[in-house]
Amino acid sequence: MGVGITVKDLDAWYGTHQTLFKISLDIPANQATALIGPSGCGKSTFVRCLNRMHETNASGRVDGTVRIGAMDIYKDAAPVEIRRRVGMVFQRPNPFPTMSIYENVASGLKLNGFRNRRVLDEIVERSLKHAALWEEVKDDLRRKSGASLSGGQQQRLCIARALAVDPEVLLMDEPASALDPVSTAKIEDLIFELKSQYTIVIVTHNMQQAARVAERTGFFLSGKLVEFDVTHKIFTNPGDKRTEDYITGRFG
Amino acid sequence: MEQQLPRSNNSTTRNLVDHVATGLAVLSTILVVTPLVAIFAYLLFKGASSLNLAFFTQVPKPVGEVGGGMANAILGSGIILAIASLMGVPVGIAAGIYLAEFGRNTRFANVVRFTADVLNGVPSIVMGIAVYSLIVLPQKHFSAFSGGVALGIMMIPTITRTTEEMLVMVPNSVREAALGLGLPNWRSVLSITLRTASPGVITGCMLAFARVAGETAPLLFTAFGNSFWSTNLNQPIAALPLQIYIYAISPYDDWHRLAWAGALVLILLIVVSVALVRYVASRGTLKGAA
Numbered sequence: 282m283g284v285g286i287t288v289k290d291l292d293a294w295y296g297t298h299q300t301l302f303k304i305s306l307d308i309p310a311n312q313a314t315a316l317i318g319p320s321g322c323g324k325s326t327f328v329r330c331l332n333r334m335h336e337t338n339a340s341g342r343v344d345g346t347v348r349i350g351a352m353d354i355y356k357d358a359a360p361v362e363i364r365r366r367v368g369m370v371f372q373r374p375n376p377f378p379t380m381s382i383y384e385n386v387a388s389g390l391k392l393n394g395f396r397n398r399r400v401l402d403e404i405v406e407r408s409l410k411h412a413a414l415w416e417e418v419k420d421d422l423r424r425k426s427g428a429s430l431s432g433g434q435q436q437r438l439c440i441a442r443a444l445a446v447d448p449e450v451l452l453m454d455e456p457a458s459a460l461d462p463v464s465t466a467k468i469e470d471l472i473f474e475l476k477s478q479y480t481i482v483i484v485t486h487n488m489q490q491a492a493r494v495a496e497r498t499g500f501f502l503s504g505k506l507v508e509f510d511v512t513h514k515i516f517t518n519p520g521d522k523r524t525e526d527y528i529t530g531r532f533g
Numbered sequence: 534m535e536q537q538l539p540r541s542n543n544s545t546t547r548n549l550v551d552h553v554a555t556g557l558a559v560l561s562t563i564l565v566v567t568p569l570v571a572i573f574a575y576l577l578f579k580g581a582s583s584l585n586l587a588f589f590t591q592v593p594k595p596v597g598e599v600g601g602g603m604a605n606a607i608l609g610s611g612i613i614l615a616i617a618s619l620m621g622v623p624v625g626i627a628a629g630i631y632l633a634e635f636g637r638n639t640r641f642a643n644v645v646r647f648t649a650d651v652l653n654g655v656p657s658i659v660m661g662i663a664v665y666s667l668i669v670l671p672q673k674h675f676s677a678f679s680g681g682v683a684l685g686i687m688m689i690p691t692i693t694r695t696t697e698e699m700l701v702m703v704p705n706s707v708r709e710a711a712l713g714l715g716l717p718n719w720r721s722v723l724s725i726t727l728r729t730a731s732p733g734v735i736t737g738c739m740l741a742f743a744r745v746a747g748e749t750a751p752l753l754f755t756a757f758g759n760s761f762w763s764t765n766l767n768q769p770i771a772a773l774p775l776q777i778y779i780y781a782i783s784p785y786d787d788w789h790r791l792a793w794a795g796a797l798v799l800i801l802l803i804v805v806s807v808a809l810v811r812y813v814a815s816r817g818t819l820k821g822a823a
C-alpha cells in the first residue's frame with residue numbers, strides 16, 4: 282500500500298542559493314499528484330527532497346519536515362532506508378551502462394543481497410511488463426546493455442528498475458519527456474494501474490498529462506508553491522492569477 | 534540581398550589540403566609504429582634461433598658449458614610479478630577510489646595525488662635502493678618477496694591515477710541512480726561506479742604491469758638473481774630482466790644469444806598476459822556497453 286506524504290515548511294538551498302521557500306503540502310496516499318511550473322522553478326529540487334537525494338549534492342541543504350507515512354524522514358531514518366521506500370525516476374534516463382537489461386532491473390534487489398534467482402526472474406519480467414518495455418527487450422535481456430537502448434526505452438528501463446524494489450512512493454521527474462506518444466500513453470496507463478499500490482508524485486511540463494493522470498496538482502513558481510488543489514479545479518477554476526496565466530500560456 | 538557564406542572558390546585547393554592532412558596523419562602513424570615493429574623483428578631475428586625446449590626447461594649452465602635455459606628466470610619473473618600485482622593492484626585501485634569518490638578536493642587527497650606523481654617519477658634504481666634498506670637490510674638477505682614489493686610499489690602510482698581518472702569520468706547520474714535505489718554509498722562505489730569504469734581501470738593495471746615486468750634495476754638490490762631453481766619467497770630468485778642483463782654484459786657469444794632469446798620471451802610473456810587479461814575482461818562485455 283502507498284503512504285501519504287506530509288511536507289511542512291520545506292526550504293532547500295544549493296550553497297547559498299535558496300531554491301525552495303517554505304513549501305507545505307499534503308500528498309494523499311494511493312493517488313497521483315502532479316507538479317507543474319516553469320523551468321527552473323524548483324520541481325526537481327522538491328521531489329529530490331522527498332527521498333533525501335538533494336543532500337547527495339555536495340552543496341545541497343534542506344530545512345523543514347517531510348513525513349512519509351508516520352516517519353519523519355529527516356529525523357527518524359537513514360537516507361538508505363528512505364530511498365528504498367521512496368523510489369525515483371530521474372529527469373534524464375540513467376541506466377547502468379555496463380549492466381545488461383536484466384541486471385539493470387534486478388540491481389536494486391541483487392545489490393541489497395537478494396539472491397533467489399527464480400523470484401528475481403519473475404520480478405524482472407513483471408517490472409518490465411509494467412513499464413511497457415517487456416515486448417521490446419525480452420529476447421535480449423541478458424545480451425544487451427542498458428546503454429544500447431533508445432532514450433525512451435532507457436527511461437522505461439529506469440521505471441522498471443525503480444518498480445522492481447517495490448517502493449511505497451514513486452517519484453517521477455518528467456518520466457515521459459523523452460518518450461513518443463505511444464510510450465507516453467503506456468506510462469500513463471501504468472500510473473493509473475500503480476495508483477492502487479503506490480503513492481505517485483509526477484513532475485510534468487505537459488498539462489494534458491497532469492490533467493489525465495493526477496488527482497491533485499501543485500503549481501510551483503520561483504521556488505514557491507503557488508497553488509495546490511484537485512487537478513480539475515486547477516485547470517478549470519484556478520484560485521491564483523499566476524496559475525491561470527501559466528496554464529493558459531499567458532505566462533512570462 | 535542574401536548573405537552568402539564565404540566559400541573556398543577552388544575545390545582543388547580544398548582537396549589538396551585534405552590529402553596533405555591525411556598524408557601527415559598516416560606518416561605519423563608509421564613513425565610511431567616503426568620502432569615497435571623494428572624492435573620486435575630484430576628480437577625475433579636475433580633470439581628465435583636460440584629458442585628451444587631447453588630454454589624453457591633448463592636452468593643456466595655454468596660458465597664454459599654450452600646450452601642451458603632460463604626456466605628458473607621465467608618462473609622467478611612470474612612469482613615476482615604475482616607478488617607485485619597482488620600488492621600494487623588492490624592498493625592502487627583503493628587509493629584511486631579514495632581520490633575520486635571520497636577525498637576529491639580535500640587537502641589530504643591533494644597530498645596523495647602529489648605523492649603519487651612524484652613516486653611515478655622516481656628512478657627505478659632508487660626504488661630498488663629504498664626497498665633494499667627497508668626490507669633486505671633488516672632481513673639480512675635478498676629475497677623474491679622484496680623484489681615483488683619493489684615492483685608492486687612502482688605499480689601503485691600508475692594504477693591510482695588511471696583509476697581516479699576513469700572513475701571521475703563516470704557520469705554523476707549513474708551514482709544518483711545507485712543511491713536512488715537505496716544502495717549504501719560503499720556498495721554504489723564498488724558495484725556500480727567502479728564497475729562502470731572497469732575497462733579503463735583494467736587498462737591502467739595492464740600498463741603498470743607491462744612497465745614493471747621489464748624492470749631490471751630495482752631487482753638488482755632485492756631479488757638479486759639466482760642460477761638455480763628456487764620458489765622460496767625468502768631466497769634470492771632469478772628473473773628474466775636480471776638474467777638478460779647478466780648474459781648481455783658477459784663476453785660469451787653463446788650467452789649473448791641466450792640474452793636475445795630471453796628478451797624475446799620477456800616481450801612475448803608481457804604481450805600474452807596483457808592479451809589474456811583483456812580477453813577474460815571482455816568476455817563479460819555486452820552488446821552496446823559503453
Ligand SMILES: Nc1ncnc2c1ncn2[C@@H]1O[C@H](COP(=O)(O)OP(=O)(O)OP(=O)(O)O)[C@@H](O)[C@H]1O
Nearest residue numbers: 295300318319320321322323324325326327338372
Ligand atoms: N546541481 C545544482 N547546483 C546548483 N544549483 C542548482 C542545481 N540544480 C538546480 N539548481 C538550481 O535550482 C533551481 C531549481 O532547479 P530545479 O532543477 O529544481 O528546477 P525544475 O523546476 O526541475 O526545472 P526543469 O523543469 O527545467 O527541470 C534552479 O534555479 C537551478 O538553477
Ligand SMILES: [Mg+2]
Nearest residue numbers: 324325372454
Ligand atoms: Mg527538473
